[in-house]
Amino acid sequence: MYASMTVALLVFAYGVWRRLRIWRLGRRQVVWDHLGARFRRLLAALLQATVLRRRLPGVMHALVFFGFLVLFGGTLVVFLDSDLGIKLNHGAFYLGFESLTVDLFGGLFLLGLAIAVYRRYLLRPWFLERREPSDALLLVPLLLIALTGFALEGMRLAVVHDRWGGWSPIGLAFSHALAPLGRSGLRSAYPWLWAAHVLMWHAFLAAIPYTKAMHWFTSPLNIFFSRPVAPRGVPAPTDFDAEPVRLGISAPADMTWKQLFDLDACTECGRCESVCPATAAGKPLSPKRVILDLRDAIRAGGADAGPLAGGVVLPEALWACTTCRACEEACPVGIEHVSTIIGLRQNLAMDQVVVPPGVAETVTALEAREHPFRGASSGRTDWLEGLEVQELDAVEDADDLEVVYWIGCAAAFDERAQQIARALVRVLQHAGVRFAVVASKERCNGDVARRTGNEFHYDMLGNANVEMLNGAGVTRILTHCPHCLQQLRHEYRRFGGDYEVVHHTELVASLIEQGRVRLAPDAGERVTFHDPCYLGRYNRQFDAPRLVLDALKVQRVEMARSRGESFCCGAGGGHAFYEDADDGEKINAIRAREAAATGASTVVTACPFCLTMLASGARAVSSGEQSLRTRDVVELVAEALAD
Amino acid sequence: MHAVVLLKEILDWELPASKFRVDDEAKRPPLDLGPSLLGPFEQNALELALQLKDAGVVTRVTALLAAPGEPVDGLRKALALRCDEAVQVVAEGADAADPSQTAELLVAALRRLESPELVLAGRQAGDWDHGQVGYLVAERLGLPAVGLVFRAERDGDRLRVWRVAPGGVEQLGVRPPAVLTVTSDASLQLRMGSVMDRMAANKKPITRWTVEDLGLSPERLAAARRLEIVRTWAPEIERQCEVIDGDDPAEIVATVLSRLEELKLLSRSP
Ligand code: SF4
Numbered sequence: 001m002y003a004s005m006t007v008a009l010l011v012f013a014y015g016v017w018r019r020l021r022i023w024r025l026g027r028r029q030v031v032w033d034h035l036g037a038r039f040r041r042l043l044a045a046l047l048q049a050t051v052l053r054r055r056l057p058g059v060m061h062a063l064v065f066f067g068f069l070v071l072f073g074g075t076l077v078v079f080l081d082s083d084l085g086i087k088l089n090h091g092a093f094y095l096g097f098e099s100l101t102v103d104l105f106g107g108l109f110l111l112g113l114a115i116a117v118y119r120r121y122l123l124r125p126w127f128l129e130r131r132e133p134s135d136a137l138l139l140v141p142l143l144l145i146a147l148t149g150f151a152l153e154g155m156r157l158a159v160v161h162d163r164w165g166g167w168s169p170i171g172l173a174f175s176h177a178l179a180p181l182g183r184s185g186l187r188s189a190y191p192w193l194w195a196a197h198v199l200m201w202h203a204f205l206a207a208i209p210y211t212k213a214m215h216w217f218t219s220p221l222n223i224f225f226s227r228p229v230a231p232r233g234v235p236a237p238t239d240f241d242a243e244p245v246r247l248g249i250s251a252p253a254d255m256t257w258k259q260l261f262d263l264d265a266c267t268e269c270g271r272c273e274s275v276c277p278a279t280a281a282g283k284p285l286s287p288k289r290v291i292l293d294l295r296d297a298i299r300a301g302g303a304d305a306g307p308l309a310g311g312v313v314l315p316e317a318l319w320a321c322t323t324c325r326a327c328e329e330a331c332p333v334g335i336e337h338v339s340t341i342i343g344l345r346q347n348l349a350m351d352q353v354v355v356p357p358g359v360a361e362t363v364t365a366l367e368a369r370e371h372p373f374r375g376a377s378s379g380r381t382d383w384l385e386g387l388e389v390q391e392l393d394a395v396e397d398a399d400d401l402e403v404v405y406w407i408g409c410a411a412a413f414d415e416r417a418q419q420i421a422r423a424l425v426r427v428l429q430h431a432g433v434r435f436a437v438v439a440s441k442e443r444c445n446g447d448v449a450r451r452t453g454n455e456f457h458y459d460m461l462g463n464a465n466v467e468m469l470n471g472a473g474v475t476r477i478l479t480h481c482p483h484c485l486q487q488l489r490h491e492y493r494r495f496g497g498d499y500e501v502v503h504h505t506e507l508v509a510s511l512i513e514q515g516r517v518r519l520a521p522d523a524g525e526r527v528t529f530h531d532p533c534y535l536g537r538y539n540r541q542f543d544a545p546r547l548v549l550d551a552l553k554v555q556r557v558e559m560a561r562s563r564g565e566s567f568c569c570g571a572g573g574g575h576a577f578y579e580d581a582d583d584g585e586k587i588n589a590i591r592a593r594e595a596a597a598t599g600a601s602t603v604v605t606a607c608p609f610c611l612t613m614l615a616s617g618a619r620a621v622s623s624g625e626q627s628l629r630t631r632d633v634v635e636l637v638a639e640a641l642a643d
Numbered sequence: 644m645h646a647v648v649l650l651k652e653i654l655d656w657e658l659p660a661s662k663f664r665v666d667d668e669a670k671r672p673p674l675d676l677g678p679s680l681l682g683p684f685e686q687n688a689l690e691l692a693l694q695l696k697d698a699g700v701v702t703r704v705t706a707l708l709a710a711p712g713e714p715v716d717g718l719r720k721a722l723a724l725r726c727d728e729a730v731q732v733v734a735e736g737a738d739a740a741d742p743s744q745t746a747e748l749l750v751a752a753l754r755r756l757e758s759p760e761l762v763l764a765g766r767q768a769g770d771w772d773h774g775q776v777g778y779l780v781a782e783r784l785g786l787p788a789v790g791l792v793f794r795a796e797r798d799g800d801r802l803r804v805w806r807v808a809p810g811g812v813e814q815l816g817v818r819p820p821a822v823l824t825v826t827s828d829a830s831l832q833l834r835m836g837s838v839m840d841r842m843a844a845n846k847k848p849i850t851r852w853t854v855e856d857l858g859l860s861p862e863r864l865a866a867a868r869r870l871e872i873v874r875t876w877a878p879e880i881e882r883q884c885e886v887i888d889g890d891d892p893a894e895i896v897a898t899v900l901s902r903l904e905e906l907k908l909l910s911r912s913p
């Protein structure tokens with residue numbers, strides 16, 4: 001037994017070493033900051049909070065997990081007791097833990113496995129593709145090990161007539177079932193079955209690093225390693241001064257070690273795919289496939305696997321991603337798909353120049369005019385006409401201002417979005433907020449360049465914006481655009497931009513609370529709120545827009561998917577400016593239909609890009625009479641201002 | 644085959660109307676109203692040259708630009724897209740709006756360049772829209788010219804070219820050396836270069852020739868002048884905006900129609 005144990009451990013160690021070799025190919029990534037938050041997430045995961053967000057698979061997982069843990073503990077006690085001579089197995093502990101608890105949890109373990117078999121082979125949800133034989137190789141040995149364990153306990157009880165047998169109810173049931181074999185039969189079978197049980201366990205142990213069971217170790221570690229706080233979903237920066245320059249991800253060594261670790265943490269559960277808007281719209285992208293295809297290619301090819309961008313993962317798949325982070329939110333093991341997807345895109349855009357129509361033009365436009373809107377007929381400040389608003393340029397001391405309003409390109413160049421800015425200005429003026437607009441000094445925040453993998457252009461824009469803002473002494477910024485928010489609040493830190501940034505929903509909510517905004521709303525309209533990805537999942541702001549809506553006395557209803565589970569409008573990741581492979585339904589139409597299904601007459605949002613997408617989605621799904629209005633939160637506030 | 648692409652940078656053609664104005668003294672819009680960009684048809688010509696190089700028809704591409712000062716962006720861009728050489732004629736004392744003078748400078752430079760067999764120009768510069776430089780260059784070099792080309796292929800010792808003709812497309816054969824003026828086409832959208840090429844382009848030299856370098860005397864350049872701008876002005880366009888509000892599409896359409904009738908812009912047949 002010791003020999004087989006040693007062999008098993010050696011094989012296990014070799015498997016782990018092989019994995020380790022791949023992770024070590026990766027670049028540096030810091031995972032030791034925010035330790036408190038990391039441990040909290042790990043604890044929640046170990047207590048099964050994440051997996052339990054889905055009912056049946058969650059219960060299955062929890063049963064198997066806790067069942068296994070207790071069985072393993074039971075085995076450990078036997079090992080300590082009989083092999084190391086640390087006498088634990090007696091008295092109340094023996095009866096309470098080693099008999100009753102282990103027995104019952106063994107039962108739960110079996111129940112969990114049964115659910116897994118039922119779900120995988122009978123229920124078959126679409127996103128749970130069966131990967132034979134690896135799935136069966138995981139389930140069948142576990143089932144056999146558990147069953148032989150119970151059989152052994154049953155045999156022992158049947159032979160020795162343990163008067164405490166009642167403390168092992170399931171074992172006792174097995175003993176009754178096995179009794180017909182007779183005591184001598186059982187006696188001679190016992191050592192064989194015991195050997196089989198032990199050997200199966202050792203074989204299973206040895207196989208762990210080579211099978212999906214490896215996630216028992218990699219998943220909790222990955223949850224700990226994945227970034228617990230904003231900013232998340234951000235690509236690794238590119239160092240353009242490095243020699244040679246690494247332009248995105250082409251080979252495993254271009255990934256960070258955490259990105260490589262992600263691949264081995266995947267349990268193939270398919271949750272990411274089941275929530276992905278691109279998958280739902282029939283695009284050739286599945287976040288799960290991205291992870292698994294990379295994993296398989298790198299396992300097979302090691303350091304030389306590749307080219308990863310455009311080869312292992314196809315360009316059409318990479319360009320279909322809206323960077324909505326729904327996959328990351330759903331993933332129970334903390335896999336961070338988005339930074340990898342953008343890393344791969346960086347290689348397509350900056351190195352291979354394989355980009356869909358629209359991306360090249362957008363980048364050229366960004367370079368020429370420092371905004372992504374082509375064919376814009378207005379200038380950056382045209383929308384200000386008739387509004388008494390001062391520009392930052394004209395302000396003596398930026399410290400006198402409560403806030404500097406960053407308009408963003410959408411409101412500068414898109415007529416629909418200009419109405420958001422005008423509404424916000426009205427609200428600010430009503431509340432007597434001391435503010436100035438940046439307007440003519442703004443450049444595109446660079447989000448569209450960055451999310452389409454054009455980090456080179458992003459760097460230029462980001463640097464120039466930070467230089468301008470720092471030069472003007474700006475410290476507090478207001479924006480109505482979640483993409484500007486993400487850049488100004490988080491991603492500009494890299495360029496030395498450290499600002500206190502509020503989204504307009506946050507500011508308006510607090511102005512209402514302070515009584516500075518006085519409302520005289522017409523009660524009763526039925527509205528639903530669409531959470532923009534870059535406000536919600538990226539910046540965890542779900543409440544402020546809802547607080548504002550509630551202050552407006554509207555009848556607020558939620559869509560089937562909202563808050564952290566909100567379904568993307570389809571614009572993110574630069575999609576507002578390019579069309580990718582057009583398969584299936586448009587993402588915005590799916591969302592608009594979901595909004596219409598609430599019976600709301602207006603779908604409210606808090607992002608100029610969501611607004612455009614939802615408006616065209618609403619047109620696409622409207623059925624004559626029932627047409628869904630689309631509004632930004634602040635437009636409703638401006639309409640309801642008292643006096 | 645060595646191809647030379649004639650480039651020009653012009654004032655951003657998407658400059659918002661609110662920003663556009665004309666300098667009455669200079670009789671033209673000031674250049675600093677907005678960014679100077681490689682003109683749209685020059686972009687098409689450059690793309691066609693690069694496609695011919697990709698196809699092996701052309702072995703070398705030189706970008707040539709005549710302008711005063713240091714308008715290096717267009718040439719840098721050409722280098723970043725893998726043009727082999729970039730040449731600027733430092734056109735002091737010449738008027739960029741005058742096709743004849745521009746052609747004079749370009750011809751002098753073309754004569755100095757190593758045996759160009761194909762000269763590609765945009766069909767017209769997007770600022771003044773004269774559309775003459777390509778033909779003037781061909782005439783002074785004594786070369787055949789084909790205008791409004793959007794596609795070209797090797798055809799033995801000739802080039803087969805596709806050009807826009809009234810009501811259709813014309814295919815012609817032309818034996819190099821020749822001049823082509825290039826028009827826009829979806830297939831001629833200027834490509835996006837790789838970042839590596841772009842960074843490498845920053846290190847490549849740009850050849851600069853002054854008017855004297857080209858052996859052109861100031862008198863000769865002045866004599867080439869043919870254009871006199873009498874007056875330039877932006878047309879006054881008055882805009883009145885009327886927003887027709889409403890939630891019911893049918894009602895909105897009815898209001899729009901009756902407003903158009905009132906304004907005598909539409910009449911409905913009885
Ligand atoms: S970020 Fe959104 S679109 Fe991209 S893979 Fe994840 S779920 Fe799909």
Ligand code: SF4
Pocket residue numbers: 265266267268269270271272273287288291330331332333334335
């Ligand atoms: S990436 Fe996460 S959510 Fe997707 S299949 Fe793997 S473990 Fe499941």
